[in-house]
Amino acid sequence: MDKTYAVIMAGGVGSRFWPASKAKTPKQLLDLTGSGKTMIAATVARLAPHIPPERVIVVTGKITQKAVQDALPDVPKENILAEPMGRNTAPCIGWAALHVKKKCADGVMAVMPSDHLVADKAGFIEAAKAAVAAAENGSLVTFGIMPSGPETGFGYIETGDEVSSGVKQALRFVEKPNLEKAKAYVAAGNFVWNSGMFFFTAQKILDEIGAQMPDLKAGLDKIDAALQQGKEPDVLDDVFPTLPSESIDYGIMENAKGILCVPVDFGWSDLGSWAAAFDLSPKDENRNAVSADAVLVDARDCLVRAPKEKLVALVGVEDLIVVDTGDALLICKKDQDQHVKKVVETLKSQGRKNLL
């Protein structure tokens, strides 16, 4: 994987992890499972034996650029790209492709989110090698997660014939299904979850953008011209807002031909909620996951996070998410954690940006 560049997308806020996740401390900058590493640092560490930090490119926002630099001290600062504004994944990936191509004309991009978990790191690398090999041959390649159930929160990919060891045809991308369809997909056996992890050469994705998203290509060309002259900062703030805000899935993948898919089963999680963070955190003998100075009296199955200078006492409670960030405190029944976003919406409607 000597010509492979990791492109780590770190633009999201992750409001489902409010109040820990805020604009300045988004999900990828948190350690949500008590691992001792922020999620983005864990993502880089997972790659490090095969893709060293100097071949890691991170795309984030201006508000988080400094925090990302601090979280990834081994990644060269010039590799941490700050978008003037979020424009979804197609412009993000297209922009990163310009930088990869500048560093290496036939460079391969391994595109992945900054805030997902992988349990089987060796399995991940093995799958990545297969995907990179296919991408080097000029294909668009995606990881497809073997579904553990009929989830309705992910898009699905229908796979076809195997084209080489561990690599199949991707017949079509389908958006998040209802439960009935999800059950049918899982029953069919040849559908996998769309993980948001992609592999292709920088040239290939730029060609696809040119073919399918000419407006985006035109904007990227302006940035590329400035980049070649070392003058990217001069045009970025003007050009970026003009790029179409579109996902790579909808803008490219759903209509591209000849996509390949590597079905994978390496213990992946997108860590979509506090309950998921609880599930993946180490627990005490009463199944409490505690990252705090705490006194627990008859407390069970609780997640507790608080600043180290705060004492948290739980008495006679169970199945609670308790997150204290100093300025805010969330107490949520674990099976109601999808409603944390209602708190965030309320605060937005009240204009309380300091809490978001």
Place this chain on the structure above:
Amino acid sequence: MDKTYAVIMAGGVGSRFWPASKAKTPKQLLDLTGSGKTMIAATVARLAPHIPPERVIVVTGKITQKAVQDALPDVPKENILAEPMGRNTAPCIGWAALHVKKKCADGVMAVMPSDHLVADKAGFIEAAKAAVAAAENGSLVTFGIMPSGPETGFGYIETGDEVSSGVKQALRFVEKPNLEKAKAYVAAGNFVWNSGMFFFTAQKILDEIGAQMPDLKAGLDKIDAALQQGKEPDVLDDVFPTLPSESIDYGIMENAKGILCVPVDFGWSDLGSWAAAFDLSPKDENRNAVSADAVLVDARDCLVRAPKEKLVALVGVEDLIVVDTGDALLICKKDQDQHVKKVVETLKSQGRKNLL
């Protein structure tokens, strides 16, 4: 009641209200029911039409003396007595009696806790007038609360014949009973709860102390001699620790003769727990008692207290006590609030005085 002095006992910590109640902010200095007044200020206000602040004497500890002064700006500072150490109620009342007698040789003491609630303030005053009249005649008089059920957390008083309108003989004091006995007392109909509110002349209680607790009397005599010469501070720290640590109930009341009891039914509460504070607090439409900047999503029957600069979000929870004090956070199932003391005991065993 021109010669009646209120003696307000404000020595307790009230660890059942941890973390709001701490050594420096004991229960009586809190507003636990959203009334807008600290409990001790409410106690003084309840008396004010009949016993003005200059006839209010408060006995507290050195650590809380300044805070009590601040809570009671109308009470003369010299009326706020600070015990060098807590020695239970008999020394407290005996010491206060010296001060009352010095102000008024035939002064009557209306002794009461600083941290109880009274709903029917007019009924309280009416009962106090009857008790003061009986005390002026040289009796030890106590309020007995008409029991609302077979509580095992209070001592009981068995009453006998009526000796004047609203005043009965107190036949015997019995300590906190088991449930079986409590049920028998309530069924008998002539048992009342010992409220800890007493009425007697200063001379009468000093005479009783002399008869029943000669060691205490000897110590009080030393303090009195210094007090008469304006030199009380010179001896207090030496003498106070030598006084026997004993309750007025056990030391005097249980063996005194001719005690009278005024049975009362004025909506009294000793506010013994967070659940009791919840019951007596104003509620929103989902029966939440909230003293905090809060966003509530599907939350019911919760008590919430937090510093004004903190946002508290509750999602999908019910029957919780949530108390944030900046340095500590308690989350307790409402029907488990008797176990808050276990948290306090744990912190004590850890030597964490700053949290107690």
